[in-house]
Structures are given as structure tokens and as C-alpha cells.
Amino acid sequence: MLQLDRLxxxxxxxxxxxxxxxxxxxxxxxxxxxxxxxxxxxTVNLVCGLFPVTSxxxxxxxxxxxxxxxxxxxxxxxxRTFQNIRxxxxxxxxxxxxxxxxxxxDRQQGFLKRWYSGNRQGRAExxxxxxxxxxxxxxxxxAGNLAFGEQRRLxxxxxxxxxxxxxxxxxxxxxxxQEELKQLSERIRALRERGATVLLVEHVMDLVxxxxxxxxxxxxxxxxxxxxxxxxxxxxxVRKAYLGGAAEQEEAASA
Amino acid sequence: xxxxxxxxxxxxxxDGVLFGTTYALIGIGFTLIFGVMHKLNLAYGAASIxxxxxxxxxxxxxxxxxxxxxxxxxxxxxxxxxxxxxxxFKFTPVRHPLAALMASVGMLLFIDEVIVHESDGMxxxxxxxxxxAEITLGEIxxxxxxxxxxxxxxxxxxxLLWLLYRTRLGVATRAVSQEATAARLCGxxxxxxxxxxxxxxxxxxxxxxxMIGAAVGVLSPxxxxxxxxxxxxxxxxxxxxxxxxxxxxxxMVGAAENIFxxxxxxxxxxxxxxxxxxxxxVLRPGGLFRSASSQH
Numbered sequence: 001m002l003q004l005d006r007l008x009x010x011x012x013x014x015x016x017x018x019x020x021x022x023x024x025x026x027x028x029x030x031x032x033x034x035x036x037x038x039x040x041x042x043t044v045n046l047v048c049g050l051f052p053v054t055s056x057x058x059x060x061x062x063x064x065x066x067x068x069x070x071x072x073x074x075x076x077x078x079x080r081t082f083q084n085i086r087x088x089x090x091x092x093x094x095x096x097x098x099x100x101x102x103x104x105x106d107r108q109q110g111f112l113k114r115w116y117s118g119n120r121q122g123r124a125e126x127x128x129x130x131x132x133x134x135x136x137x138x139x140x141x142x143a144g145n146l147a148f149g150e151q152r153r154l155x156x157x158x159x160x161x162x163x164x165x166x167x168x169x170x171x172x173x174x175x176x177x178q179e180e181l182k183q184l185s186e187r188i189r190a191l192r193e194r195g196a197t198v199l200l201v202e203h204v205m206d207l208v209x210x211x212x213x214x215x216x217x218x219x220x221x222x223x224x225x226x227x228x229x230x231x232x233x234x235x236x237x238v239r240k241a242y243l244g245g246a247a248e249q250e251e252a253a254s255a
Numbered sequence: 256x257x258x259x260x261x262x263x264x265x266x267x268x269x270d271g272v273l274f275g276t277t278y279a280l281i282g283i284g285f286t287l288i289f290g291v292m293h294k295l296n297l298a299y300g301a302a303s304i305x306x307x308x309x310x311x312x313x314x315x316x317x318x319x320x321x322x323x324x325x326x327x328x329x330x331x332x333x334x335x336x337x338x339x340x341x342x343x344f345k346f347t348p349v350r351h352p353l354a355a356l357m358a359s360v361g362m363l364l365f366i367d368e369v370i371v372h373e374s375d376g377m378x379x380x381x382x383x384x385x386x387x388a389e390i391t392l393g394e395i396x397x398x399x400x401x402x403x404x405x406x407x408x409x410x411x412x413x414x415l416l417w418l419l420y421r422t423r424l425g426v427a428t429r430a431v432s433q434e435a436t437a438a439r440l441c442g443x444x445x446x447x448x449x450x451x452x453x454x455x456x457x458x459x460x461x462x463x464x465x466m467i468g469a470a471v472g473v474l475s476p477x478x479x480x481x482x483x484x485x486x487x488x489x490x491x492x493x494x495x496x497x498x499x500x501x502x503x504x505x506x507m508v509g510a511a512e513n514i515f516x517x518x519x520x521x522x523x524x525x526x527x528x529x530x531x532x533x534x535x536x537v538l539r540p541g542g543l544f545r546s547a548s549s550q551h
Contacts, residue, residue: 048440074442086437088430099426100441115424162442 001026001197002047002166007056009042016042018221019056024166024214029188029198031208031229034218035241040201041083043218044170047199048080049073060166079164081155083171083201089144093135093154096143097126100161126161132190133157149180156187166197173204185211209233217241260517262394267513273401274470275509276408280463281482282489282501283415284456290496291432291452294355298339298362300483303460305366306332307468310461311379321382321469325407328468329461335366336457340450367479378475381468404466411462412502418455419498428452432496481525488532494542503543 130136219241309331343358388399419425493500515527
């Protein structure tokens, strides 16, 4: 479904992403992991088209979308969340979803439907999303006034509002409690049952090992391993790169 | 302070608040474009006056009555707004805000020159409505045409607020101004939103231009620069990016202008308005309302 073909991004002399190739199949939950600064977020930004690639291609459903502007990628079915939450803080919860809907139906029904009101079915879908993210009693609050966990849930709901076939989750578990983590993995599983394909970029290993079908590991911008969670856990290079990095982090955190 | 001077002051204050709504409209235009694009469009005031001049073709050339003439001004300024966007903003690189700023200064001078040449540098009569009516409150009397100007401006602001807060286009516009990156990922084309912002603020400016003409009774070819300056003062005092700020600052500047006029005379009036801006820049540089855009 999503295919990266020898994708590279250099910032000056730094090879943030270096000839990464990987393929995400339809219906998969695909994990992308690696130590800090290994190029995970850059890869996600390239898939979204937030900055131009240095070389290589991004293919989506067999189509080359490397040059497609960001706002057109949503129509193609790609949505994402951000590591550092980016909501429309001065809009209400409901408006955040409403503005993100921008659905294919509205496009066909023309200017007024799209820009004035949206359609009735869309409103029903917003209700359903509010229910799914357990935000239905917060609909008229400003997004900026929500608690942290609620903001994360709203951001995911906003990504879902356009009914994407492919969802990029950029560190959705950052800063979450154990309880919230459990709910998160349930919601991600529920997403797959709805037919979405998920690319999960994550630091929290338990979560990744628990719910992904396949994992790719980045280190210094290069892909060093790919396989099932069991294979990755057994892989010696990954242990060295990733767990070594994690140990350093723990030291840094305790220092 | 003697009694008649006091009456003059109150009279000036009332007239100023009514006329100040046109300043508020211009200020809203500056502030809205800044809020959405984080760039100043210095050609905005000139485009507004340009709209009023376009409507002169309908008024003087075709003999249209006042209200349709005002409508032409709004449409004309909306079109000019899009032209300004296309020429000065659409293709200038995002990372170089100065490029767009300088382009819009060029556009300001260009529109100003066109107006001066087309009008031969002479003031032209501009229609107004209800100009024979008046309301008398004791010693104060309020001109009917100023009441009309006030009502038109307030209705335009109401329509704008409705657009921004109740329609999806408006909500999308606010989304772009708050988080442009996330908005792109929500499938919103920022180019479209920017263009529509220029057209909508252009229409608003056209109403303001027409109302300035209606209140004064003539259109002067020298209006473009003073209107630009007043609009910028209003936008800065209100807090760049804040619409309620622009509304209140517009009324304030209108009132202050007339009070200074009564107290110090026409030649010194603008000095004190500039001083007011200076006071704000020193004591409250974020403006009356700290805007969303100045917080980061």
C-alpha cells in the first residue's frame, strides 16, 4: 500500500534519512522504531510531503506521490498525528473534526456544501468519532483547554475524520500513563478492524511489540532491520543500536 | 472648560465613534490578512479606496443610485484584493516575508498613481444616503449619513464574523491561521484559503472605502496613504491578528481623532493620533488584545 523506494533526505551534510526502502501492506499495523535522531520523524514528514525529498520515491497504492502537495495527499487517503500535538486550539472539539472532514462527498457536491455546512452524513460521522474517542461530552470546549490525554485522542479523531485508508501515528504514546496506553492499543486495534492501515512510529517498545505485525528499525537514517516483532527482538544489531540507545537515555534521565 | 467647548467635545466624540467604524473595517482587513498569512499587506488601504473609485464609474458614468454604487465598490475592491494576492503574495517565497511586504508597498504606490492619474488629481463627488436626516439629542445632533455609515459598517462586521465563526470556510481559515501545517494535513489548500481571505477582506475594504466617501461627500485622490496609515494604527493598537481588537481600536482612533480635532485643530490632529500609537507601542506593544499569532 505504501512503498518507500530508496528514500533519502539530507539536511546539509546530515543524512537524516539514507536510502530507506520499505513496504507496508494493506491492513497491516507497521511499526517504525529506532533511537532518538534515527530519522523516524523525518521519514513520516517525507511521507506527508512536509518537505521535499532529496532522492528516492514515495509510492501510495502504486502511484508515485513524491511530488504531490501535502493537502492533496489527504484526498488520497493519508492522514497523520503529530508527536507534539498540533490541534486548532482556538476551535472547539467539534469544529476541529468538522474542518478536518473535508470529505470526498463534499467535494463532489460543490462549493457550498464543502465550504458552508458540510453534509448531514458527515455530521453523523462526527458524532460517531466523538463516541469512539470518548469526547462526546467535550464537544463545545476549545481544543486548547482539553487535558493532555484528551488532546491526543482528539488529534487521532481529527486524523480519522477524513476517513483515511492510511494512518501515520507519530509517537502517540508519548507521555501516556499505563492505563492510557492500554486504551490506546485497543483503539489502534479497533482502527485496523475498521479497515485502516497504520504506520506506527513509537518509542514505547511494549506497545510496538504488542500490536504491530511487522517492524522496521532505523538507526542513523538507515534501515538496519525489518521483520516480525519476534525477529526484531531476537536481532543482535537492533539490540545493540536500540537497546544501547535506550540504556544511554535511561542514564541521561537518571543523571 | 466652558459649556460650548464641552458640547463640541461630545459632538466630536459621537461623530468620531460613528466614523471610526470605517477605520475598524480597514483595521480588520489588515489584521485578518496578517492573522492568516503572518504577512502584512500594505496595499490593502489603497485597494479599498481603489474600490470606491471603481464605483465612481457606476455613479458618475452610469448615473447609478447610491446603494448599488456602494455594492460596486465592494465588488471592485474584492477583485483588486485578488489581484493584489496574485501579484504580491501567491508566488513570493514563504520564507521571505519581506519580499511580499515590498511587493505590497509597490502595489500601494501603483494603485495610488492610477487613482491620481485617472481622477486628474481632482476630488470627485461621492453619493451618500440619509444625508438630510438628523437626530437631535439636546445640543448634540447626529448626521443621518453618519448613522448610515455606522450601520453599514456594523452589518459588514456582523457578516464577516458570521463567515468566520459559523461557516466551514471561516473555520478552515481560522484553522490555517492557528496551525498551517496541520491544516494542510487536513486537506485544506492554504493557497485557496489565502486567496479567499484577500477577496473577503477586499470586499470589506470596498465597503469601508465607499463609506469613507459617503461620510465625507467627496473622494480625494490623496486618501490612499492616510487610510493605510490609519488602518495600520488601528490594527497595531488592537493587536495584530485580533478582530475584536481592531473593532475597538477603530472606534477609539475615530473618537480620539475628532477630540484632538476639537482641542488642537485640523493641522495638529494626526500628530496626536501618532502619539497615541506611540504610547501603545511603548506601554502595550501586543495591542489591546494579545492575539493568537503574537503568542508564539
